[in-house]
Amino acid sequence: QGLIEERTDKMVYSIDDRRFLPDRYVEGTCPHCAFPKARGDQCDNCGNLLDPTDLIEPYSVISGSKNIEVRDTNHLYLLQTKLQDRIRAWVDSKADAWPQLTRSIAYKHLDEGLIDRGITRDLAWGIPVVKGGMPRPGFEDKVFYVWFDAPIEYIAATQEWAESNGTDWRRWWRNDAGAEDAQYVEFMGKDNVAFHTVSFPATILGSGEPWKTVDRLKAFNWLNWYGGKFSTSGKRGVFMDQALELLPPDLWRWYLTANAPEGSDTAFTWEQFASAVNRDLADVLGNFINRILKFNESKFGGVVPEGGQPGPLEEKLYATISAGIADLTEQMDAIEVRKSAQAVRALW
Secondary structure (H helix, E strand, O other): OOOEEEEEEEEEEEOOOOEEOOHHHEEEEOOOOOOOOEEOOEOOOOOOEOOHHHOEEEEEOOOOOOOEEEEEEEEEEEOHHHHHHHHHHHHHHHHHHOOHHHHHHHHHHHHHOOOOEEOEEOOOOOOEOEEOOEEOOOOOOOEEOHHHHOOHHHHHHHHHHHHHOOOOOHHHHEHHHOHHHOOOEEEEEHHHHHHHHHHHHHHHHHOOOOEOOOOEEEEEOOEEEOOEOOEOOOOEOOOHHHHHHHOOHHHHHHHHHHOOOOOOOEEEOHHHHHHHHHHHHHHHHHHHHHHHHHHHHHHHOOOOOOOOOOOHHHHHHHHHHHHHHHHHHHHHHOOOHHHHHHHHHHHO
C-alpha cells in the first residue's frame, strides 16, 4: 500500500551502555509540559506522544547516564500522515459510541496533526523484522515496536483460540467472513488510548483489507496512590500479586469497580479502601445476609419454607427489584462501571 517507508533516523545512543536506546529506555523532561519523568515515546503527565530526541536533558533508564549522543540508524515508518483523513473519518463514525475521555484523546491527536511513527526498534528481544520469511536486509538486529506488533496479537490470540476449539477465527475479525455483527469492545487506560484510536487503526485501515475495527472503547483515567502515580520501578503502590496475598479477590473487585476512575483520576488510600469494604460489604451486605440466615434458622430450623401467595408487600418488592435490575442492565450495557456498582449496591 506504500504506507511503510525506510528512513535514516536520528536515535539516542548511550556511550556508557554501548547501545542504541529505544524510546522507553530514555527518560527526560517533556518539551510540552516540563514533566521531569517523561518517557521517550510518551509523556504520562500530558499524554503527548514523543520521540526520544524531543526530550530535554535525556538520560539512559538502564544506567542513568547522561553521556549520550544522537547517531544515525535506519528504521521503518508507518506513514500516518497519509492516513490522517481516513482515520478521522473512521473516528467520526465511531465517536458517538465512545465516552468523552476516549473521544477527547483521539481528536486531540487528530487536531494536532498525526506524525509518521517508527515501527522498528534497536533491541535484541522482540518480533524480528522479516520480509518474505527472511530477515530484512539491514534490520537483522532490529525488532518491531511493541505498539505496532502487540495489537496485531489480538487477532493472533483469537486465531489460536478458535483453531484449538475447531472454529473459524475469521468470523470474529474479518468483515468478509461475517464479523460485522460482532461487538468489539476494548477497555483501556488513558495512556494507551492514542495507540488504539490512531496507531492500530492506521495499521488496520492502511492494509486495505476488511478487518473488524473496535466498536466501543472504554477509557479510564488513572488510579493514583496517595495522590501520586503507581510505579513498579519506584515501588510505589500495591500490585496484583501483593493484593491477592493480603485480601480475598472479591474485596478488590468490589472496591475497584465502585471507584473506577471514569470521570477523573481516583486516589487509592488504605483508609478509603477499608471504609468502603466495611461499609458496603460487611455492614450492609454482610449484615443483610446474616440477619436472613439467623431468622431462617430460628423460625424455620434452617430450612427454606415453601412460598405462599404473593401479597401487596411481595408485589411491591418484586417491582422494586425489577426496576433495580433494569437500571443495572442499562448501566452495564452503557459500560458505566461506577453506576453499575451503585445499581448493584441499591439492590442490597
